[in-house]
Amino acid sequence: EAQVTQNPRYLITVTGKKLTVTCSQNMNHEYMSWYRQDPGLGLRQIYYSMNVEVTDKGDVPEGYKVSRKEKRNFPLILESPSPNQTSLYFCASKFLSLGTSGGVQETQYFGPGTRLLVL
Amino acid sequence: SQQGEEDPQALSIQEGENATMNCSYKTSINNLQWYRQNSGRGLVHLILIRSNEREKHSGRLRVTLDTSKKSSSLLITASRAADTASYFCATEPSGNTPLVFGKGTRLSVIA
Numbered sequence: 001e002a003q004v005t006q007n008p009r010y011l012i013t014v015t016g017k018k019l020t021v022t023c024s025q026n027m028n029h030e031y032m033s034w035y036r037q038d039p040g041l042g043l044r045q046i047y048y049s050m051n052v053e054v055t056d057k058g059d060v061p062e063g064y065k066v067s068r069k070e071k072r073n074f075p076l077i078l079e080s081p082s083p084n085q086t087s088l089y090f091c092a093s094k095f096l097s098l099g100t101s102g103g104v105q106e107t108q109y110f111g112p113g114t115r116l117l118v119l
Numbered sequence: 120s121q122q123g124e125e126d127p128q129a130l131s132i133q134e135g136e137n138a139t140m141n142c143s144y145k146t147s148i149n150n151l152q153w154y155r156q157n158s159g160r161g162l163v164h165l166i167l168i169r170s171n172e173r174e175k176h177s178g179r180l181r182v183t184l185d186t187s188k189k190s191s192s193l194l195i196t197a198s199r200a201a202d203t204a205s206y207f208c209a210t211e212p213s214g215n216t217p218l219v220f221g222k223g224t225r226l227s228v229i230a
Contacts, residue, residue: 031164
């Protein structure tokens, strides 16, 4: 079954205590990304990775790190979490294929989400 | 019309030689990306160059961007038979619009 998994699903932590949220996909997708979702702000992209060892900042990268040492895993690292990073986090992977008109057809798969509370 | 246009459409070289592919586009862009696609497979991202960058390297790949001429080139040095694939440039136009791909250059590296 094609899926994106995240762990943990729920996490309560304190300010400054480093944490890692893991993300894994079994579809051999090159592209993976992390989003955070906050009320009234929708999904905002934190970081994305086009391929192994290739990562780049999204819209809200401050306070986050990522790594992509292998294709299936894309962990999100908060070195020193702060209360403003309390949010719902989603990992996603997608497959790009070229359509006949020259455009790109994307199928994006999201993980179940990780709800993080930083006290 | 398509944003990116690759040149040449097909390129055949001997293993060990360098391969250069060019891409031209028409409007302002946030960035330009190069992808590889092996026959029957999905797109694999190779390299991204932002509009304020002029040159970028990644392993045997070298990409240049000339925003005044609205063109980019992809150089693959010391080519290998495994580099045989189609190569596409894709532009991310300004204004957060979707990527637009060119028709691609089919590269054949002969051992």
